[in-house]
Amino acid sequence: xxxxxFVLLALLGYGAAxxxxxxxYDRAVWRPDAGRTTPAHMYMDGVEYFPVxxxxxxxxxxxxxxxxxxxxxxxxxxxxxxxxALIWIIVGNFFIGWIQDYGSIMVSVRxxxxxxxxxSHETMGAGGRNTLLGFVLFYLLIFSAAFIHxxxxxxxxxxxxxxxxxxxxxxxxxxxxxxxxxxxSIVVTTGVALVLVALSVVLGVHAPTPADVFGPWTxxxxxxxxxxxxxxxxxxxxxxFIQPVNYVSFFPAFLAVLAxxxxxxxxxxxGVTLREPAWKAWTTPAAGPIWPMMFVAIACxxxxxxxxLVGSSSTSRQLDVETDARPVGAGAMLSEGLLALAxxxxxxxxxxxxxxxxxxVGAWVDxxxxxxxxxxxxxxxxxxxxxxxxxxxxxxxxxxxxLVTRFWRxxxxxxxxxxxAWLGRRHVATLVGLGVPWLFAVTGGWTxxxxxxxxxxxxxxxxxxxxxxxxxxxxxxxxxPTLWPAAFMIVTTLASLLIQAWFFARAILRGRPLVGAGSPxxxxxxxxxxxxxxxxxxxxxxxxxxxGLRMAVLACRAYVAGRRAAGAAPAAADD
Amino acid sequence: MAGRAGIARxxxxxxxxxxxxxxxxxxxxxxxxxxxxxxxFLWALFGDMQGLPVPPNPYALLLLPHxxxxxxxxxxxxxxxxxxxxxxx
Numbered sequence: 001x002x003x004x005x006f007v008l009l010a011l012l013g014y015g016a017a018x019x020x021x022x023x024x025y026d027r028a029v030w031r032p033d034a035g036r037t038t039p040a041h042m043y044m045d046g047v048e049y050f051p052v053x054x055x056x057x058x059x060x061x062x063x064x065x066x067x068x069x070x071x072x073x074x075x076x077x078x079x080x081x082x083x084x085a086l087i088w089i090i091v092g093n094f095f096i097g098w099i100q101d102y103g104s105i106m107v108s109v110r111x112x113x114x115x116x117x118x119x120s121h122e123t124m125g126a127g128g129r130n131t132l133l134g135f136v137l138f139y140l141l142i143f144s145a146a147f148i149h150x151x152x153x154x155x156x157x158x159x160x161x162x163x164x165x166x167x168x169x170x171x172x173x174x175x176x177x178x179x180x181x182x183x184x185s186i187v188v189t190t191g192v193a194l195v196l197v198a199l200s201v202v203l204g205v206h207a208p209t210p211a212d213v214f215g216p217w218t219x220x221x222x223x224x225x226x227x228x229x230x231x232x233x234x235x236x237x238x239x240x241f242i243q244p245v246n247y248v249s250f251f252p253a254f255l256a257v258l259a260x261x262x263x264x265x266x267x268x269x270x271g272v273t274l275r276e277p278a279w280k281a282w283t284t285p286a287a288g289p290i291w292p293m294m295f296v297a298i299a300c301x302x303x304x305x306x307x308x309l310v311g312s313s314s315t316s317r318q319l320d321v322e323t324d325a326r327p328v329g330a331g332a333m334l335s336e337g338l339l340a341l342a343x344x345x346x347x348x349x350x351x352x353x354x355x356x357x358x359x360x361v362g363a364w365v366d367x368x369x370x371x372x373x374x375x376x377x378x379x380x381x382x383x384x385x386x387x388x389x390x391x392x393x394x395x396x397x398x399x400x401x402x403l404v405t406r407f408w409r410x411x412x413x414x415x416x417x418x419x420x421a422w423l424g425r426r427h428v429a430t431l432v433g434l435g436v437p438w439l440f441a442v443t444g445g446w447t448x449x450x451x452x453x454x455x456x457x458x459x460x461x462x463x464x465x466x467x468x469x470x471x472x473x474x475x476x477x478x479x480x481p482t483l484w485p486a487a488f489m490i491v492t493t494l495a496s497l498l499i500q501a502w503f504f505a506r507a508i509l510r511g512r513p514l515v516g517a518g519s520p521x522x523x524x525x526x527x528x529x530x531x532x533x534x535x536x537x538x539x540x541x542x543x544x545x546x547x548g549l550r551m552a553v554l555a556c557r558a559y560v561a562g563r564r565a566a567g568a569a570p571a572a573a574d575d
Numbered sequence: 576m577a578g579r580a581g582i583a584r585x586x587x588x589x590x591x592x593x594x595x596x597x598x599x600x601x602x603x604x605x606x607x608x609x610x611x612x613x614x615x616f617l618w619a620l621f622g623d624m625q626g627l628p629v630p631p632n633p634y635a636l637l638l639l640p641h642x643x644x645x646x647x648x649x650x651x652x653x654x655x656x657x658x659x660x661x662x663x664x
Contacts (some may be wrong), residue, residue, distance in 0.1 A: 043655075047610045052599070054590045059595020117658030133659055186598075239608060243601045250597045313663045314603075410662040446653040 001274050003264040003345035003371065010090060010341040015092045022330045025099065029478050030106050032322035034448040040318050041115030048349050051115060051320035054327050061332035062249065062319075064310045065101070066257075067400045068150065068393070069300025070340035073454065074347055075361045076297035076447055080290045080395065081279035081528035082348050088295060089344065092302025093337035096485040100461050102329035103310035103482060108316035109189045115313040117465065123470045123562075124554040131554065133415065134461070135547040139305075139456040139538055140408045144433065145440035148230075149516070150361070151394055152222035152441065158382075159208030160201075162222075166396050167200025168252075169229065172245030180239055190539045193248045196486040216520035220442040222285040226398070227434040233402040234409055234430045242402050249395040253479045256368070256392040259340045267349075270374030275351040286447045292492040296454035301340025303489065305460020307333065312464075344531035346371055361446060365389045388570030401512055408433035442538075443533040445516045448500060452541060455496040459548045462489030466555035473562040483559075490552050501541030606658060610652075619651050625653060 024034060040051040052060075075083035104116075111119055121129035155162045165375060174354060176191045178184040184192075214221045233242050263270070285291045287297065300306065311329060346367030355363040370390040373382050412429035422428055440449065465486035469479045507514045513530035514537075515522045520528035622629040623647065629654065 007592075043651065045610075045654070047603075047606050047653055052595075053591050055591035056595035056599050059592040059597075061595075062592075063596040064600065114656075115658055115660035115663075117660035118656060121658075129658075136659070237608070238604050241605055247597060247601055254596065309660060313660050407662060411659045413660040414659045414662070545602050 002267040002272060003274065003342075003349060004267045006086065006341050006345050006348075007261065007264045007338070010338050013090045013094060014337060017098060018326075018330055018334055018551065021094065022098065022102070024324055025102075026070075026326055029481065030047045030103075030322075030325075030470065031058055032325060034179065034317070034321045034323045036322055038109055038319050038322060039316065040320060040356065043113060050316070052318040054320065054324040054509070057315060057318055057320075057328045058331050059102075061157070061311065061315050061328050062335050065304065065315075065332060066299065066336045066339055067133075067300070068147070068396045069304060069306075069457070070298075070336055071302050071343045071364060071393070071396065072150070072460060073297055073299040073449070074340060077345055078276060078289055078355070079284045079287055080279075080281060080294055082274070082276050082314055082344065083278040084290060085298060085344055086341070086379055089301050089340050091293070092298070092372040093389045095481075095507055096240075096461075096489065097303040097337060098330040098463075099329060099482060099485065100303055100465050101307045101311055101333040102325055104286040104311040104464055105125055105316045105319065105325045105329045106322070107468050107471045108312040110471070113317045116309060119312070119467055119471075123467060123474075123558045124551075125525050128551065128554045128558075131547050131550050132153050133411075135456075135460070135463075135544065135551060137408075137411065137415065138544050138547065139460060140404060140433070141440070142449070142456050142540065142544075143404055144408070145435035146449045147397045147404070148223050148226050148434075148437050149219075149286060149441035149446060150397050151226040151401070152219050153446065154390060154397070155209070155222045155225070156211065156218050158387070158394075159205035159211055160366065160387035161390045162204070162209045163207045164200045164204025164387060164391045165398065167203050168197055168249060168391070168395055169245055171196035171200060172248045173241060175206055175248050176240055176244035178235045179244065190251075194251060197248060201384065201388050201391060204391065205384060209542060219516060219519065220438075220462070223438050223441045224496060226401075227438050229398065230402055230405045230434055230493055231430055234405040234433075235381075235426055237290060242406065245402070246399045250401050252388070253392050253396055256389055257339055257342070259372045259376065261338070263368075263375065264342050264345045266375055267338065267345075267371065272371055274345075274348045276348040276355070277352070281397045286445075287451060292496040293451060293499070295492050296458050296496045298340065299450075299454040299457055300475050301337060301343070303458060303461045305408075305457045305462075305464055307463035308461060309345060344378050347487055360456050362393070362457045365393065375563075392491050399485055402491070405433055418509060437535055440537065442519070443513070443515050443521055443537075445514055446537065448503065448514055448537070450546075451496060451500050452537070453491045456544050456548075458489055459493035459497070459544070461553065462486050462493055463548070463551050465489060466552065466559065469556060470558045470562050472561055473566055476566045479559075490548070494552070496549055497541050497548070498547045500539050501545065502540065504537040507531075508538070613645065614652065615647050617645065621646070625650060 040049050043049040073084050107119060108114060115230065117129055117132065120132045171193050175189055178189045178192065212218045216519035287293045315328060319328065337424055343364060346364050349370050350363055350367050354366065365386055369382055369385045373379065373385055378386060409426060409429040412433065413424040423432065465482050469482045469486055472479045472482065508531050513527055513534045517529050520526055618627060620632060620635040
């Protein structure tokens with residue numbers, strides 16, 4: 001069997017979701033009206049609120065939501081075999097993923113373009129909004145730890161990527177200066193940037209960094225370097241660094257995704273076949289039982305809470321007409337599902353030995369090379385392709401993480417007012433937002449970190465689905481298509497957080513802390529520090545569980561109250 | 576003819592989608608940065624319009640016709656409720 005069938009199956013499944021289920025859902029539940037004034041027109045200020053073409057907005061939404069989640073998540077899911085992963089990516093997208101993205105946009109559009117903070121305040125009171133704030137803070141810490149860990153692993157595992165990354169960052173900084181200071185046209189600047197990015201890959205290939213340069217302390221070292229880069233990115237003004245770096249990074253990242261998709265479609269002609277077994281086990285020692293762990297491992301490939309934050313805080317304010325919400329929200333999510341399947345295919349073309357041979361999630365790079373080298377230069381190009389795909393992983397992680405670190409800093413300034421105002425200061429907030437994740441990144445293993453991140457992220461999605469359901473029940477509309485997915489996601493993710501917290505607690509009780517492979521913290525005397533940080537992991541997991549449970553209880557109460565208050569006759573969700 | 580128009584429409588859609596992916600977010604961020612500076616300027620000169628006790632300034636009167644078009648959006652943005660989830664936009 002070749003990956004081609006995967007992509008074909010996904011296209012058929014997602015086509016049915018978009019043209020069948022989504023169309024029915026649109027008509028039966030939201031009843032979008034092209035004649036109704038959207039917030040983009042009602043509050044137009046040319047800055048946050050302004051109407052944008054559906055194609056531009058689809059591109060923006062897709063770029064904002066498609067990152068490392070759908071690319072790397074399938075790796076953990078493969079521990080159970082590729083069949084359950086494939087089923088969850090398709091079924092999760094079909095029944096849950098796009099509904100959440102689309103519903104988040106529509107709830108915000110029908111609530112005067114307000115984001116989830118004010119909407120949760122309106123539906124669940126001040127307690128609901130404050131609980132959401134607390135949850136998001138812990139979520140950002142775990143998010144940062146997972147991504148810093150990944151960048152450190154990639155820099156160590158792929159020696160060609162460090163200087164290539166530095167080259168891309170320099171290209172971004174130069175691009176910013178050309179655009180904003182020298183006022184060179186965007187076309188010329190983009191041309192220069194692309195040349196610089198290509199040179200960065202060449203530089204990386206010819207100037208590899210030594211592997212395991214500091215022995216067991218290599219990972220903490222690379223994680224510290226990553227934090228230094230993120231620190232600079234977070235405190236500099238957006239147009240000086242993050243913005244142009246993201247712009248420059250878009251092109252290689254987009255081309256890599258396109259190359260893998262083309263490779264998967266051409267796989268029968270190129271003779272690339274699946275080598276992973278379809279089914280392996282119900283449970284694994286590292287990740288735990290298939291339910292709930294596989295459902296959180298795949299992360300954004302099937303459903304993601306991050307999407308609801310993006311959809312309700314920016315996309316909804318630029319929607320030209322309500323009928324655009326389906327192509328933008330549902331279209332972007334289903335496209336991301338396609339990316340997840342292509343990534344799953346990249347892992348599946350490696351045998352278990354080959355995938356395990358790389359030692360971790362970086363196996364995706366080997367799979368991507370196998371899928372593409374047949375039509376991109378053959379074996380002679382394998383080294384360059386490997387550097388290129390590995391660089392893609394790094395810049396996917398680094399660019400998203402730069403925005404998350406900045407978001408943490410801004411949220412800290414909002415949260416820590418009054419007595420603890422010093423915690424909200426620019427440098428202090430950035431140091432805390434990087435120091436704590438660094439500590440987590442150098443202790444927790446990749447699997448545990450990712451499952452925590454996935455649990456928090458999907459729980460946010462479940463809560464977003466509940467907010468959508470509450471809005472719908474208040475409007476007297478159908479709630480079943482969002483209520484049952486919300487219940488499933490909330491129960492699944494809360495269970496996954498408890499199991500992960502138990503894994504860390506069990507490690508502490510046994511005196512054998514959970515640390516990454518080869519970490520120096522696994523042996524005395526450092527294992528005591530690792531045990532302490534494992535204790536912090538338990539605390540974070542329990543905090544996420546408690547905050548999520550509180551949000552869920554408040555949401556259920558609001559739903560029941562809304563159901564009682566709603567009239568008996570069904571109506572459109574148009575208040 | 577219809578086929579050619581369809582291809583042109585598809586190419587326009589593709590270009591728009593690429594623009595959305597590559598540059599839309601950055602253009603919006605640049606607009607936000609510019610607007611923040613403009614609003615700071617408006618607060619400094621015309622803050623009394625929104626209750627900020629700004630000392631009377633003869634230059635403000637001279638500039639008023641040039642900024643009159645901005646005042647509405649400035650007032651709306653200043654009065655809008657803000658939340659931590661808005662910081663993502």
